[in-house]
Amino acid sequence: MTTSIPAKSISWRKMSGYTIRYLIILAALIFFLFPIFWITTMAVKSPDEYFHSPPVWLPRSLNLNHFGQLIRNRSIVSLGHSLIIAGGGSLLALLIGCPAAYSLARFNTGGYNFAFWILSQRFLPPVAVVFPIFLLYRTLQWVDTYHGLILLYATFNLPFVVWMMRSYFDEVPIEVEESALVDGCSRWRVLWAITLPLSIPGLIATGVFTFIFSWNEFLFALVLTRINVVTLPVALTSYFGPQSAFWGEAAALSLIATIPVVVMTLLVQQHLAAGLTLGAVK
Amino acid sequence: MATVERRAALRGESQGHWWERNLRYIFVLPSVLMILGIGIFPLLYSLWISFLQWDLQRPGQRFIFLKNYADALADNRMWGALSNTLIIIIVAVSLELLLGLGLAQTLSGYLPGKHFVMPLLLLPVVIAPVIVGYTWRMLWDTQYGPINQVLGWLAQRPVEIVWLANPRTVYPAILITEIWQWTPFMFLILLAGLSAVNPELHEAAALDGASGWQIFRHITLPLIQPIIVLALLFRALDVFKLFDIVFALTGGGPGTQTETVSLYVYILGFKNFRLGYTAAMSYLLLIVVSIAITILWRQLGESRRK
Numbered sequence: 321m322t323t324s325i326p327a328k329s330i331s332w333r334k335m336s337g338y339t340i341r342y343l344i345i346l347a348a349l350i351f352f353l354f355p356i357f358w359i360t361t362m363a364v365k366s367p368d369e370y371f372h373s374p375p376v377w378l379p380r381s382l383n384l385n386h387f388g389q390l391i392r393n394r395s396i397v398s399l400g401h402s403l404i405i406a407g408g409g410s411l412l413a414l415l416i417g418c419p420a421a422y423s424l425a426r427f428n429t430g431g432y433n434f435a436f437w438i439l440s441q442r443f444l445p446p447v448a449v450v451f452p453i454f455l456l457y458r459t460l461q462w463v464d465t466y467h468g469l470i471l472l473y474a475t476f477n478l479p480f481v482v483w484m485m486r487s488y489f490d491e492v493p494i495e496v497e498e499s500a501l502v503d504g505c506s507r508w509r510v511l512w513a514i515t516l517p518l519s520i521p522g523l524i525a526t527g528v529f530t531f532i533f534s535w536n537e538f539l540f541a542l543v544l545t546r547i548n549v550v551t552l553p554v555a556l557t558s559y560f561g562p563q564s565a566f567w568g569e570a571a572a573l574s575l576i577a578t579i580p581v582v583v584m585t586l587l588v589q590q591h592l593a594a595g596l597t598l599g600a601v602k
Numbered sequence: 603m604a605t606v607e608r609r610a611a612l613r614g615e616s617q618g619h620w621w622e623r624n625l626r627y628i629f630v631l632p633s634v635l636m637i638l639g640i641g642i643f644p645l646l647y648s649l650w651i652s653f654l655q656w657d658l659q660r661p662g663q664r665f666i667f668l669k670n671y672a673d674a675l676a677d678n679r680m681w682g683a684l685s686n687t688l689i690i691i692i693v694a695v696s697l698e699l700l701l702g703l704g705l706a707q708t709l710s711g712y713l714p715g716k717h718f719v720m721p722l723l724l725l726p727v728v729i730a731p732v733i734v735g736y737t738w739r740m741l742w743d744t745q746y747g748p749i750n751q752v753l754g755w756l757a758q759r760p761v762e763i764v765w766l767a768n769p770r771t772v773y774p775a776i777l778i779t780e781i782w783q784w785t786p787f788m789f790l791i792l793l794a795g796l797s798a799v800n801p802e803l804h805e806a807a808a809l810d811g812a813s814g815w816q817i818f819r820h821i822t823l824p825l826i827q828p829i830i831v832l833a834l835l836f837r838a839l840d841v842f843k844l845f846d847i848v849f850a851l852t853g854g855g856p857g858t859q860t861e862t863v864s865l866y867v868y869i870l871g872f873k874n875f876r877l878g879y880t881a882a883m884s885y886l887l888l889i890v891v892s893i894a895i896t897i898l899w900r901q902l903g904e905s906r907r908k
Contacts, residue, residue, distance in 0.1 A: 344708045345719055352723055355782065358748060359737045374751040416636060419629035427626040436899050438633065441641050443895050445843045447864040448884035451871045452644030452651070475640040478633055507625060536730035538846045539864070543872060553732045553846075560736060560850070567740055574733045585728045589721055593794045596727070596787055600832060600902065601794045 359578075362571035363387075370567055386572035395573060398555035402577070404466055405551060406534035409473030413530050414523070416474065417481030422511065424482065425489035426497075435486070439598065442479040446539045454543055464546040472544070473534040480533070480598055481526055487599035488522030489515065525591035528584050535581060552577040645888075652882040658875035670882035679858060680883065683866040689773070690862070691841045694780045695834060701781065702788025702833075707818070709789075710796040724790060726783045735850025738779040742766055742851075767856050776860060779847055784840075788833055795829035796822065828904075835898045842891065863887060 362370050366383045369376040390396045420438075423429045430437075453472065454463070462468035492515050500510045516523070541551045552573065559570035585592065593601045621628055652670055656663040674680055705723070709716060726734065741747050742765040753761040765775045799822055807817045845864040848854065854861035854869070861869075867887065871880035 338713075341708050341713060344705070348705055349719065349722060352726055352782065352786065354748075355734075355737050355741060356725060356729075358741060362740070371746055373745045374754070375746050375748055377748070416632045420633035423626040423629035429626045429630055432903055434630075436902070438637065439902075440895050440899070441637055443839045443891065443898070444641070445864060445887055445891055447843070447845060447867045448887045448891075449641070449644060451867070451877075451880050451884055452648035453640070454871075455651070455877070456644050456647065471640060475636050478636060482633060507622060532728055536728075536732075538730065538732040538849075539868070543868075553730050556732065556736060557850075560739070567746075570736060571740075574737065577733060578729050581728050581730075582725060585724070586721055589724075592724060592727075593790050597791060597832065597836060601791050601829060 359571050359574055362567060363575045365568065367568060386568040387576075389569050390572055390576070395555050395558075395569070396576075398550050398552045398573075399576060401466075401549050402535055402551045405469045405473065405549070406531045408466065408470040409477060409534045410527050410530040412470060412474035413477040413481045414527055417478050418485050418523070420478075421482045421485030422489050422515070425486045426494075435483070438479045438482050440479075441476070442598070446476075450540055450543050453540075457544060463544055464548045466549055468544060469541065469549065469551075472540055473530075473537065476540075477530040477533060481530060483598040484526040484529070484594065485519070485522065487594070488519045488526070491522075492518045522591075525588045525595060528588045529591075529595040532581050532584065535577075648881040648884060651878055652885055654878040656878040658877060663878075666878075670879050671886065673879065674883050674886055677883075679861070679866060680863075680886075682858060683861045683863045686860060687842060687844065687862045687864075690777065690780065690844060691838050694777050694784070694841060695837045697777070697781050698785045698788045698837060699830070699834060701785045702792050703830075705785070705789040706792035706796050710793055711801075724786045727786045727790075729783070731783065731846035732850050734779065734783050735847040738775070738782070738847075739766065739851050742775050766852050769856060769859050772852060772856065772860055776848060776851060779851060780841070780844070783847070784837060788837070791829060791833045792826065795826040799825050828901075831901055835894070835901060839891070839894055839898065842894070 361377070361379055363386055364382050364384065365376065365379040366381075366385070369379055424435055457463045457468055460468075462471075496514055496518075497510050500514055501507070505513075535551075536553065537551075538553045541554045542557070545551065545554055556570060556573055556577070559566040559573065588595070653665060653667050654663045655666045655669070709719070741749050744750060744762055744764045747765075749765070750761045750763055753763070763771055765771045803821050803825075804817055807821055812820075843864055844862045845868065848860055848862050848865055849868075852860045854865050858866075867880060867883050870876050870883060
């Protein structure tokens, strides 16, 4: 009799604990998902629904006109530009960054100071660098070209690739490489046949993150693109003038730019903490 | 003998071809060249420009050495932009920390449905900041935005706050937008920190009669302090570069009320075309950031030694 009372009160405390936690989570979900709900529904609303005061929350019917409009006014080609630039930039960054990461992980080349010198590039304010880069690109006639932006994004993602891949290479047990080397494998073979295959999950995660960073980048793209190469974030600005606003088209374009990123994030979800802190948190 | 050779081989000192002996340097060379070419060279070039009087709206250039720097230090609009940026850093980052810590504490430990909720809470982080800015611009809209509408329901009368043009409401609007996007970042990192804390410590303290708050204050918090410092530094350095959200939300307005450092330098360089002056301003910015980066360097170095 006396023992059942504390047991009951503990389970009651547990229940109320769960309730409070779920209520907090519910509030957080409403806060974090509402803007996404709003932009998604706006893309399929008709103008007299979103330019209505007070606004209508749910569209009466699925209206795909805004997506059609993006195709007709050729804004949709920005999707291709963004794919080429973010894809090319990521591949180049991986190609150049991975060997450096391996060198840092296995030989500790240059020590902590060199590793940090590479990392410090990641924290330079883009606005302090974009201006001299613009002058350089103008001289080289690289403004408004694919290779200009690809090279730039590869360079600014390089510190990220080096730090991320270094922490993934660190996880490959050195004994595995050691025994292959003693068995007479060349270091190239060890790299290709052992270390790289073991690091593929990390490689994919790193590639996805560099892709997302380049895909979302705005300032460099704003300054260094004109008409030939316009990435999605820059294309979006044209829908918000001082006088006019094309909210439906803007929402549709935002959705097109966001869906690929969300899908990719879900694929590498367990690497997200590492990805956002350059491998410092796992 | 064999171990000595193995050690030597692992350090890359094997007796192979010269390129195999120098593999470690060959591997870092492309990265170094790329950073020097695209990252460092333009900076050196702009150091030279920062000593020039060079304005695309006026003909000619002239060497004036440090005058641009003196002008920049006396530029009230620059100090205004700097204080705007610092206010946003302090308020936004500390609120993100508090909210993120609360959320992380709520989700740490066993909770049914956690794996379904996690990805939903993390969505804001991966959306392009400029898209976040434009989305919230539509949410804050006086006439057609749902925020005034919901406030109207709560107040039982029409609410017509001009969020983005009123000096008193524009900061809350920017801060909430910024907090919306980056609280999940804090949450994710702190959750990783919390789940690394040994649960036996909590159980032992609970058996000794410690309250939930005491456990949090005296056991959890000291253990995750290094990760908190790291997260704060990451966020502070990122908010210092704040550009996209403000560009999309207010463009720095009303007037120059919400102009950040990045926005001001952008306007100087690409709207007013004052090349020499912009370069000098960029350098002042780099000096400030270098100090912050040095602190990060120490902190990261310390966490690696542990």
